Amino acid sequence: MIETRNLTKRYGSKTVVDNLSVQIQPGVVTGFLGPNGAGKSTTMRMLLGLERPTSGTALIDGVPYRTLKRPLTTVGALLDAGWVHPKRSARDHLRWVAASNRIDTARVDEILEIVGLREAARRKAGEFSLGMRQRLGLATAMLGDPQHYILDEPVNGLDPEGIHWIRQVMRRLADQGKTVLVSSHLLSEMSQTADNLIVIAQGRLLADTTVEAFVAAQGAGKIRVRARRLDELAAALRHRGAEVIVRDSAQDRCLAVTGLSIEEVADVAGDYGVLELGQERVSLEDAFIEMTRDGVEYAGSVGRK
Numbered sequence: 001m002i003e004t005r006n007l008t009k010r011y012g013s014k015t016v017v018d019n020l021s022v023q024i025q026p027g028v029v030t031g032f033l034g035p036n037g038a039g040k041s042t043t044m045r046m047l048l049g050l051e052r053p054t055s056g057t058a059l060i061d062g063v064p065y066r067t068l069k070r071p072l073t074t075v076g077a078l079l080d081a082g083w084v085h086p087k088r089s090a091r092d093h094l095r096w097v098a099a100s101n102r103i104d105t106a107r108v109d110e111i112l113e114i115v116g117l118r119e120a121a122r123r124k125a126g127e128f129s130l131g132m133r134q135r136l137g138l139a140t141a142m143l144g145d146p147q148h149y150i151l152d153e154p155v156n157g158l159d160p161e162g163i164h165w166i167r168q169v170m171r172r173l174a175d176q177g178k179t180v181l182v183s184s185h186l187l188s189e190m191s192q193t194a195d196n197l198i199v200i201a202q203g204r205l206l207a208d209t210t211v212e213a214f215v216a217a218q219g220a221g222k223i224r225v226r227a228r229r230l231d232e233l234a235a236a237l238r239h240r241g242a243e244v245i246v247r248d249s250a251q252d253r254c255l256a257v258t259g260l261s262i263e264e265v266a267d268v269a270g271d272y273g274v275l276e277l278g279q280e281r282v283s284l285e286d287a288f289i290e291m292t293r294d295g296v297e298y299a300g301s302v303g304r305k
C-alpha cells in the first residue's frame with residue numbers, strides 16, 4: 001500500500017502540501033487530481049524520497065522509500081517522462097537501469113516488446129518523440145515488475161493512440177493487483193481512467209472516494225434549467241429559497257438549482273422563458289470546478305468502494 005500520514009511540505013511560508021492523509025489501495029487505478037499547483041507532484045516526490053516532508057510521513061508498504069533496498073522492484077515511477085542520456089539507446093538505458101538494480105537484463109527485451117519500443121530499441125533516446133520517451137519512461141518504471149506505480153501526468157503530450165495505450169497499461173496493472181497512483185489535472189481523462197479519486201487543492205484533501213460516488217454526490221438532487229431571462233430567473237428562484245449556481249461554459253449558460261422540487265422550479269421558470277428543465281447530469285469537469293472553487297471540505301462525506 002502507498003500511504004501518507006499528516007504529510008506536510010512548506011517552502012518558506014508557503015504550505016504546498018497540507019496535512020495530507022491518504023491510503024492508496026492495490027487492484028484499482030487511483031487518480032490524483034487537482035488544479036495546477038495543487039501539490040500533486042510535490043506529494044509524489046515525497047513518496048519517492050526526492051523531497052523531505054516538513055512533517056508527517058510518506059510510506060510505501062509501511063516504510064519510507066529511502067529505506068527500500070531495491071526500490072525499482074518495489075515502486076515504478078514516471079516523473080517528467082524520466083531522465084535518459086540522449087546519446088544512449090533505449091535498450092542500453094534499460095540495461096543500465098536493470099544492472100544497477102540487480103534486475104535480470106533478460107527482462108529488458110521483454111519490456112521493450114510490452115511498451116512497443118522493440119523496433120526503436122537501438123535508436124538514441126535523444127531522437128525520441130515525447131510519446132516514445134513516455135513509453136521508455138513507463139518501461140523503466142515496469143522493469144523491476146514492482147507492486148506499486150507512481151505516475152505523474154503520464155498522458156501529458158501524448159496523442160489519442162498513446163493515451164489509449166497508457167490507459168490500457170494502467171488498467172492491466174491494476175487488474176494484476178498492483179497499486180497505481182496517477183496524477184492529472186484533466187478530469188475528463190481521469191473519469192475514463194481511474195476507479196478511485198483523491199482530489200486536492202492548495203495541498204489540502206478535498207475528496208477521497210470513487211469516481212462514481214464523486215460525480216453522483218456533486219450532481220445529486222440538482223435541477224438544471226435554461227431560460228431566456230436566466231439572471232432574472234436565478235433571482236426569482238433564490239427569492240423562493242432555492243440555492244442557485246450559474247453554470248457558465250463555452251457551450252451554454254444554465255442554472256443548477258437545489259432546495260426546490262422540479263415542479264416548484266417549473267412553476268417559477270414558466271414566467272422567464274424556460275427553454276429546458278430537467279434533472280442535472282454533471283460531468284466530472286463541472287463537479288471538480290465547483291468543488292475547488294468553493295473549497296468545500298468533502299473528505300469522508302462519501303465512503304469508498
Ligand SMILES: Nc1ncnc2c1ncn2[C@@H]1O[C@H](COP(=O)(O)OP(=O)(O)OP(=O)(O)O)[C@@H](O)[C@H]1O
Nearest residue numbers: 011016034035036037038039040041042043184185
Ligand atoms: N522547490 C520548490 N520551491 C518552492 N516552491 C515550490 C517548489 N516546488 C514546488 N513549489 C510550489 O509548490 C506548489 C505545488 O507544486 P506542485 O508541482 O506540487 O503542484 P502540482 O499539483 O503538481 O501542479 P502541476 O499540475 O502544475 O504540476 C506550486 O505553487 C509550486 O510553485
